[in-house]
Amino acid sequence: MKQLDTFFHLAEKRVTLAGEVRGGCTTFFATMYLVAVIPGILAGAGMDFAAVMTVTCLMAGLGSIAAGLWSNTPFALAPGLGFPTVFTYTICQRYGCTWQQALALVFLSGVLFLLLSLSPLRERLTDALPMPFKFALSAGVGLFLTLSGLINAGLVTAEDNLLDMGAVAAPGPLLALLGIFVTAALSIKKVPGALMLGMAATALLGIPLGVTNLPQALFVAPDLSLVVVKPDFSVLTVLGPVPLVSTLLSLVVSACFDSVGTLLGVGGDAGLTDSTGDLPGQREVMACSGAVTCVGALLGVSNVTAVAESATGIQEGARTGLSSVVTGLLFLALTPFAPLARMASGAAMAAPLVMVGMSMMSGITQITWKHVEISLPSFLMIVGMTFTFSITNGVMLGVISYVVIMVCRKRAHLVDPALYLLATVFVLNAALSTLS
Numbered sequence: 001m002k003q004l005d006t007f008f009h010l011a012e013k014r015v016t017l018a019g020e021v022r023g024g025c026t027t028f029f030a031t032m033y034l035v036a037v038i039p040g041i042l043a044g045a046g047m048d049f050a051a052v053m054t055v056t057c058l059m060a061g062l063g064s065i066a067a068g069l070w071s072n073t074p075f076a077l078a079p080g081l082g083f084p085t086v087f088t089y090t091i092c093q094r095y096g097c098t099w100q101q102a103l104a105l106v107f108l109s110g111v112l113f114l115l116l117s118l119s120p121l122r123e124r125l126t127d128a129l130p131m132p133f134k135f136a137l138s139a140g141v142g143l144f145l146t147l148s149g150l151i152n153a154g155l156v157t158a159e160d161n162l163l164d165m166g167a168v169a170a171p172g173p174l175l176a177l178l179g180i181f182v183t184a185a186l187s188i189k190k191v192p193g194a195l196m197l198g199m200a201a202t203a204l205l206g207i208p209l210g211v212t213n214l215p216q217a218l219f220v221a222p223d224l225s226l227v228v229v230k231p232d233f234s235v236l237t238v239l240g241p242v243p244l245v246s247t248l249l250s251l252v253v254s255a256c257f258d259s260v261g262t263l264l265g266v267g268g269d270a271g272l273t274d275s276t277g278d279l280p281g282q283r284e285v286m287a288c289s290g291a292v293t294c295v296g297a298l299l300g301v302s303n304v305t306a307v308a309e310s311a312t313g314i315q316e317g318a319r320t321g322l323s324s325v326v327t328g329l330l331f332l333a334l335t336p337f338a339p340l341a342r343m344a345s346g347a348a349m350a351a352p353l354v355m356v357g358m359s360m361m362s363g364i365t366q367i368t369w370k371h372v373e374i375s376l377p378s379f380l381m382i383v384g385m386t387f388t389f390s391i392t393n394g395v396m397l398g399v400i401s402y403v404v405i406m407v408c409r410k411r412a413h414l415v416d417p418a419l420y421l422l423a424t425v426f427v428l429n430a431a432l433s434t435l436s
Contacts, residue, residue, distance in 0.1 A: 015318075015320060019316070020317075020322040020323045021322075021326050022193045022196065024327045025313075026196040027313030028076075028330040029344070030313070030349055031309045032340075032344045035338055044092075045087060045088040045092040046092070054223045054335060055296065055301045057222075057334050057338055058331075059079055060078035060079065060327075063292035064077050064324045064325070065324070066288045066291075068323070068327075068328065070287075071283075071285045071288070072281055073263075073267075073281040073284075073321055073324070074318035074321065074323040075262070076324050077289055077307065082258065083254070083303040086250065087106065091105060091247060097239065100231055103300065104232055104235050105244075106296070106303055107231050108248060109248055109252050109293070110255075110290050110293030110294035110296075114290030114293075114294065116252065117289070117290050122286065126264065127276070129399075131276070132366065132374050132378050134264050134273070135367050136377075136382050136398065137395075139382050140265065140383075140385035140386065141262060141266060141308055141360060142358070142360025144385045144386055144389070144394075145353045145357045146353060147386055149346070149352075152346030153172060153176035154167065154172045154347075155168065155173045155176055155350065171206075171210060172206075175206050175211050175347040176350035178202070178205065179198055179205075179348065183352065183355055184351075195312050195315060196352075199349065203345065211347050212343055212347075213342045213345065215339035218339065219336055220336065220338060220339060229299060231298065242435050242436050245432060246433050249425075249432060254392045255290070255305060256392075257391060257396075258391050260286075261392070262306045263279050265308075265360070267282075269311070269359065269360045269363060270311075270319075272314075286306075293305075309353070311356045312352040373411070376401055377402035380397040380398050381395060382394065384396070396430075400423050400426055400427065402419065
């Protein structure tokens, strides 16, 4: 215990071993669904489901442990949910690349992101964001998590680009609502581990209702067939220059601002950021994300990032890297029991995501809504994350609108030059995506 206290500074951060373990477990259960979802999407590119499932567990485990030990922050790493769609539907199906060629692009984007994370440019870009934007990030990520939980539970449907109310009387949505009420009651009573207990109770109640999917087999031998994967770098000559640049830029920009949005948004809401709104340890988390992305590409999985679901563990009191190490160890332990990940139903995850999303909305009170040059970009950032279901898109809308408004109001000299660079990158990325 003394060694853990010394390494992770538990006493200094006024946290307990039990609280860190509880937070790490909560993050794990809130993120466990990725082990089943990521392979399902990548299977559309021709990859083997079982093999990708094994690598997903390994990368989530090793990435979270590395980030926890190096950064001492409570943010877990895992293959991100947005990247497999680009991998499968854009790189492989739209551009006609093989999945080995797509992995080569993932590897290159990981190298570029790692270099960006370690360079002064990363800090320069995050420092350039006005303080109200960092509060908007917190609120935007909160709504993003809430919408994710509601859609996965079936309480909200998203079909043909339209949002609508789901079939509330159906077993899944009804169970999700019950889980939210139970979790809220536990939180009001200040029961330790309220979010984790709420998830567990919802999952158990879902068994007789047929909502919680019981695995056909408890144990499967880890499939390591992808370990010998060799990314095919012929994609550099096969893919045209515009699609190549567009894809790499899209992957790096998404990796950067998904991470920045999660780290600053979640960290700011939890009081982990400093007086300038920056998160100590951000550089290390992002560098780990880039490095693990490179390793994951060699083993057979898409980009790794800091997962927004870390907010559930932080809500339970996690404040140090020990919670991330706990999350990582649980992912490694899950590897031979990967079918259990299918039990992580949307109904069980709705409650913690909604509760965390609610708490993260408090940041909007710190935004000066009377000044349009601040309020409109902040508003677009928040709704952009939610309605486009992308943290990066929200940041893009906020930054570009801020630059345009400040120029139109003849206050261009007050804009940090780094934001002009960032806005240019966003516009270039959008243009190349349209042309490719």
